[in-house]
Amino acid sequence: MIPVSWYLTLAAILFSIGVYGFLARRNVIIMFLSIELMLNAANLNLVAVSHYLTDLRGQILTFFIIAVAAAEAAIGLGIVVALFRNKATVYADEIAQMKG
Amino acid sequence: MPGNYLPSEYTAVLVMLIFGLIFGGMTLWIGRFFRLRRPYAEKLTAYESGNPPSKSPRFPFSVKFYLVAILFVVFDVEAIFLYPWAVVYDDLGSFALIEMTIFIGLLLVGYIYAWKKGALKWDR
């Protein structure tokens, strides 16, 4: 058995990569991907702990997170497509019509 | 703690992995000494037979692909709820059936929406 702390460490690394990617990259699609990484880090945590504690709640939450993440991705892509039709860019720095 | 754990159960996997890498690498490396190497223009094209590629494959996809992809992702992922449902179906009986019918009914509204909006029509 791999101890639960290994999974938690992996999840922490994934989460950090996700946060870094979100903050450092300017391509909107890559930013989405980073967010997905963060969500999956949480999923990994939940599943690992759930298995460790033999408690189902974590896995249930994971199911919901997966489903919601799909909906979120769909909406995000929809917004990007709408934006792309108007402005033809996916770079966050170029999407700055409103400031202040 | 990560330090205290010896992944001895996975040693076999590690050994297998190393052997696989060595075997694959060795085969290619040794092959270099024995194979013939006589390239000519025809051989160097992407496909030895058939048409040469007419343009770069790296052109932007039509937005329609994204639309279909979005729909696919949403409807595909909702199917994960069917798995736990199927597992406990025997225990819950008709209640589970009713619940799932409601759930599928909700999805159906989404489907009808996508349909009526023309999201499923390719040549629009």
Place this chain on the structure above:
Amino acid sequence: MDTAPNFILTPLAPLAPELLLICLGLLLVVVDLFLGEKRHILPWLAALGTLTGLFLLGNGSGHFSDGLFGGMYILDAYSLFFKVICLIGVLFTVMLSVRYLDTEKMHQGEYYSLLVFAAVGMMVMVSAADMIVLYLGLELMALSVYCLVGLLKSDSRSNEAALKYFLMGAFSSGILLYGISLIYGMTGTTDLQLISQRLTELNLADNTLLFIALGMVLIAFSFKVAAAPFHMWAPDAYEGAPTPITAFMSVGPKAASFAVLGRILLSGFPELHVHWGPLIAGIALLTMATGNILAISQTNIKRMLAYSSIAHAGFALLGILATSNEGVSAIMNYMLIYAFMNMGAFAIIIMLNNRERRGEQLKDYRGLAQTNPVAAALMLIFMFSLTGIPPTAGFIGKFYLFLAAMNAGYTGTVIAAVILSAVSAYYYLRVVRYMYMYDSEKGEAVAMSPSLTAALIFAVIGVIGLGVAPGWVLEMASQSLPALAQ
């Protein structure tokens, strides 16, 4: 599954308002698809459904339940109060939308159904006793609002607003989930009541990892209520969104997020108050300062109201800081009042709106007192209320919040809040100055519509009524509390 029988026996009658609104949302989608030209009945359907929902909420107010669905869903007076605020917000938004959608030529049936789904999300959120349900409600609300913000598809400002809001919202959801997963890892449960128990049982009150986890949840909700330093999405999202949606965002989701924040902190982590107290105090101070000071330099009134909304979130945080029934009831009271005064102000903005985004710039208000004395007078009342000048409701709201924080011993924070509140008078009253002290450039009369008039009347009654007779709301709010913070 040993929990199965519980699920089967869960009576669905107490959930009538939520179920009704879900059906309404679906109905609106279908009606929009198949009716085509008769779309103008959609807002009336939505309004009727929301009113029925409010009625059902009132009807069910006697039958509270501690735990539907195995303790995951609570119906108590606390959630009821916030549900009423949210539905009032939706009702206002529907009334504001009819005219706006006409002038913007935005005839999308999704609009009203998304609004209704957002309402369901908020209702689920405020009733959640479990992190799973909380997350689902939150996302249902958030996803609907992302779409609503970006619904002006051909307007690149709307697209941009939606994108920024979406990115920040999704990012904060990620942080929230990771925090939840850590809390689950340490306490082995997602049930708020159980978390509180396990914290004492397992002696986790001084665990560093738990602070980090709770900190992540706090950060996520700071994003949701647009508290500084996590507010940067708000001005852009508010400015670019369709105006009724801007109004909705600053009332509904904000109130729901505060409800959840209150429930998490006071019901899940009361033992940790020593730790999150100073943190919230800092966030509240920073939020009030950022909101009020940055609002001064705005010339776009929607953007100014966005900063004002940030500032008001800072004031409301004072109530959570107080960690007392008094504080929480002050928040509830404040959120209700804020709904009325903010909706009123936005109603005036929408009234002035034509296709060229008129009414959004401060200069559009020049001489409004001459061309439209009634509109100017109403705007005056709403601005006074937002500033917190008696006898308007805004004063009462702020007064009780400050009082609660004062009684809890945060005197310094309250003094800062009062000073910043005085600063806010500058930019709110500047609107009044533009309306009354300057001459109009072109005397354009504004067109009224029945629904907009109704919204304005409703808002004015709320602002004045709650200002003159504040007692009963506060009474109701404080009565609802023993269930929350024992």
